Structures are given as C-alpha cells and as structure tokens.
Amino acid sequence: MDRAPDVRTGKLPAVFLDGLSAIFAERAHLADAMRRQHGSSESHFAVSLPDAVVFAHSTEEVVALVKLCVEHEVPLIPYGAGTSVEGNTTPVRGGVSLDLSEMNRIVAINADDFDVTVEAGVRREELNAALRDKGLFFPIDPGANATIGGMAATRASGTNAVRYGTMREAVLSLRIVTPDGRDIRTSRRARKSAAGYDLTRLMIGSEGTLGVITEVTLRLHGIPESITSAVCGFETLEGAVNTVVQTIQLGIPIARVEILDDVQMRAINLWSKLDYPEVTTLFFEFHGTESHAREQTEMVGQLAADNGGGAFQWSNLPEERSKLWKARHEAFYAAVGLRKGAIGWPTDVCVPISRLAECISQTKKDLEGASMPAPILGHVGDGNFHVIFVLDPDSKAELAEAEALNKRLVKRALDMDGTCTGEHGIGLGKQDCLVDELGEAVDMMRVIKRAIDPKDLFNPGKIFSLDQDQ
Numbered sequence: 001m002d003r004a005p006d007v008r009t010g011k012l013p014a015v016f017l018d019g020l021s022a023i024f025a026e027r028a029h030l031a032d033a034m035r036r037q038h039g040s041s042e043s044h045f046a047v048s049l050p051d052a053v054v055f056a057h058s059t060e061e062v063v064a065l066v067k068l069c070v071e072h073e074v075p076l077i078p079y080g081a082g083t084s085v086e087g088n089t090t091p092v093r094g095g096v097s098l099d100l101s102e103m104n105r106i107v108a109i110n111a112d113d114f115d116v117t118v119e120a121g122v123r124r125e126e127l128n129a130a131l132r133d134k135g136l137f138f139p140i141d142p143g144a145n146a147t148i149g150g151m152a153a154t155r156a157s158g159t160n161a162v163r164y165g166t167m168r169e170a171v172l173s174l175r176i177v178t179p180d181g182r183d184i185r186t187s188r189r190a191r192k193s194a195a196g197y198d199l200t201r202l203m204i205g206s207e208g209t210l211g212v213i214t215e216v217t218l219r220l221h222g223i224p225e226s227i228t229s230a231v232c233g234f235e236t237l238e239g240a241v242n243t244v245v246q247t248i249q250l251g252i253p254i255a256r257v258e259i260l261d262d263v264q265m266r267a268i269n270l271w272s273k274l275d276y277p278e279v280t281t282l283f284f285e286f287h288g289t290e291s292h293a294r295e296q297t298e299m300v301g302q303l304a305a306d307n308g309g310g311a312f313q314w315s316n317l318p319e320e321r322s323k324l325w326k327a328r329h330e331a332f333y334a335a336v337g338l339r340k341g342a343i344g345w346p347t348d349v350c351v352p353i354s355r356l357a358e359c360i361s362q363t364k365k366d367l368e369g370a371s372m373p374a375p376i377l378g379h380v381g382d383g384n385f386h387v388i389f390v391l392d393p394d395s396k397a398e399l400a401e402a403e404a405l406n407k408r409l410v411k412r413a414l415d416m417d418g419t420c421t422g423e424h425g426i427g428l429g430k431q432d433c434l435v436d437e438l439g440e441a442v443d444m445m446r447v448i449k450r451a452i453d454p455k456d457l458f459n460p461g462k463i464f465s466l467d468q469d470q
Helices: 014-029 033-039 057-070 124-134 148-153 199-203 239-248 263-270 290-307 318-329 331-336 355-369 396-415 429-440 440-451
Strands: 052-055 078-081 096-099 106-110 115-119 171-177 183-185 212-219 226-233 256-260 281-287 313-315 343-350 376-378 384-391
Touching: 014 052, 014 057, 033 052, 033 096, 057 078, 057 096, 057 171, 057 183, 057 212, 078 212, 096 263, 115 124, 124 148, 124 212, 124 331, 148 212, 226 290, 226 318, 239 256, 239 281, 239 355, 239 440, 256 263, 263 318, 263 331, 263 376, 281 290, 281 318, 318 331, 331 343, 331 384, 355 376, 355 384, 355 396, 384 396, 396 429, 429 440
Parallel strands: 052 096, 078 096
Antiparallel strands: 106 115, 115 212, 171 183, 171 212, 226 281, 226 313, 256 281, 256 376, 343 384, 376 384
C-alpha cells in the first residue's frame, strides 16, 4: 500500500502567508512535522499534507481566515481532534488546516434549561467533567475523546445512541462561519422551532464542506440515580443479536448495548489484560432509579439466557463499569494490536434492527475466509456495527481484499434498506457508496454545495465529487 505523503511546498503566495501571520502570528505553522500531523489519520488513507496549519482562538479569527482564503482561492479544512476514520479531514488539495482545538471555552451552562453552549474545540470528556457538579451530562460517546465541533460536523453517534440518540438529536444550535465569511447562528436555544429551513441539521454531518462550526449549543440530561453494567457471552452470534432485538422490541430503555465477536474479544483480552470468554459477547449499561435499573438488568438477563447466553455478570460499582467501557473504547487499538506493524481500516454500516442478525451473520461468514483479522463490534441497539480490517500496510493484495469485503458489506446493508455508514461519515472512503445509497439525491447535495461554496474551498474532495462524471 502506497502511504507516501503528498508533499506540498511553496504553493502559498507570499501575500497570503503575510495575511496568515497578521491573523495568527506564532499560531501559523509551515513546518513539516505540524503539517504531517494534520495530514495523516489513524485510518488506512495515504498522508496528504496541508500547505499550512493555523490554530484559531476566536470566531473572528476564523472569519478573517475565510475571507483571506476566498480572496486567494486557497482550500480550508476544519480540524478538531483528528479522530475521524474516513479521511474526513485529509487535505487532499493542500491548503490550510484550521485547527479549532484551542477554541475550548465552555461559553454558558444553562442548568435550568438542560443545555450548554461550547466552543468547537471543547472535548466531550472535558465537557462532562465540567457538568458533573451540576448533576448533568452529555451522553453522546463515540469512543474517542473527540471535539464537540468535530462530532457535530460528522454527525457522531456512539455507545449511548440507543437511548439518547446521535448528534442530530443533541444539537440545538450552531454558530458557523460560511464560505463567504459570514458569522451566523443557525437557530436559538428553544427546544423546538418551525422557523424556516433547518440549517442546523443541514450543517450536522456536512463534514466541514458547507461551513466552519465555531460554537455548539447542546441538549443535556440529568445524571441517572443508578448506573448498572453487565457482560454476557453467547453460544452463537445469532443468540446475542436476537437478545438485543428482543430488548428493543419489548421497549426496555437500555442505555448502551455493544456487541463484540470472538475475534474482538480475543483482541481485548490481550490488549486490556482481561480474561473474558472469547465468544460473541454483549456489553450492557442500564440507567434509572436503583429499582428500575435492577428491573431492566433482570429482564435482559432472562432474555439472554433464553437465547443461549452464559453467565450474566452485572455490577453497579463504578470501577467495574469503568474497566468494562475502557476496554470497549480501546477496541480499535486492541484490534490493530493483533498484528505487529499493522494498520486498521474501520468501516461501518447500519440496518433496520429486524435485519440485524441476518446482516451480521452473513458478514461474519464472509470474513471467515479473509486473509487478515477482521473483528466485528458495534452499537447493535440501533442496528449499527463495525468491521475493523487489520492490514499489512505494505500489502496491496490485502488492501484489495479488504476493499472487496467492504463493498460486499455495504451492498448487503443497502439491500436490507440500510445505510453505508451509521456514524463514520462519507469523507474520502464511501463516496461511491453514497451514490449507490441515495442516487439522484446526491445531485441535490451538489446543488447545495455549489450554492453555498461556489469556489469549492471548504474541505474540497469530501462526501462527493462536484463533477458528476467522476
């Protein structure tokens, strides 16, 4: 696999560089090390370096940068924590990588209204630490300690989505800088509105192609009185998935339910020094009053037993819960650790839960003949699961094999009226899949992109090509 960097030097005119220096001073960087950091990712995509990296401290600086980039027709790529996995922030046409991680102020906590406004660079773990004393928390948990702005831009989801939804449901309002340099708010803090086009939802998931998110107003939730976690291994993959489907169909308000197949459990045991049975396993979490959480645990435990589940190990001790979810959050690194010198290619799909058992089972059979490890894990409570291809970075044959397996996975999901991505986004990796999924609807996206960003300067080359023949 060719992972040589696309080195871009000397492309920015001196007058543009003078403008960068005037706005950002020592926070504008041209050194290779900083550019490489912002041109690479944890995924399998080739490195592609920006021509410059800048660190913004205010919306006003972003406005000034956008106007400078438009004047000189220089691409602009918003960057948060760099944890996206579909090449979403890779600067494929060079330009300026706009790092928003130092815009990390919590602007206002409105505890009585159960909402908070934060700058785009605030990370989710820092936000929850600040909210804890108020008895509130922000539930969206994609695993990585991502920035809130990045999570909004990629419509992030995660382990709590089955109960609390995704970023689409969590965001009340955005402050954005448009491609013509305007500073706008997409809505007010009201819990609902019928006022015009829903610009907030348009920007959520747009991956920085329509605007730079600088502030986000979020819905919050009260910290549950009781939180209980549980682990259960299963004789069959079908038994585990059926337990989840039946839990949802019975209306049990489970907070989290994650599936990890036998390959992923072996990886977790090795990485996290645990000793779980290496079989398909479900991780659960239940929120509510003490009695309600216990009732949920008992009901799901019985469903698991009826579907071939083994010992249903549950605990309400914080240290046990932390150990469990730490292992889940490190699943990607655990998977990559199965092979020395390997890289990971994580992919995901989402299907209606009535087709979930069939989709995962067929995928598992497809992967059994693969030449590389490919664990399955995911947020099965909402029909979303992942495959991590663990690749030799120097093997073009393995890359081609993974591409074929991924193509079959996506087709399988689409044939079941699912989607090519539940939470990773399109980025570079799934542009053809998006066309397969939505057809002519992608043309409407192109119309919107051309209208808002006619010079195609905001994160160009992502989600779809503006040239319909490409």
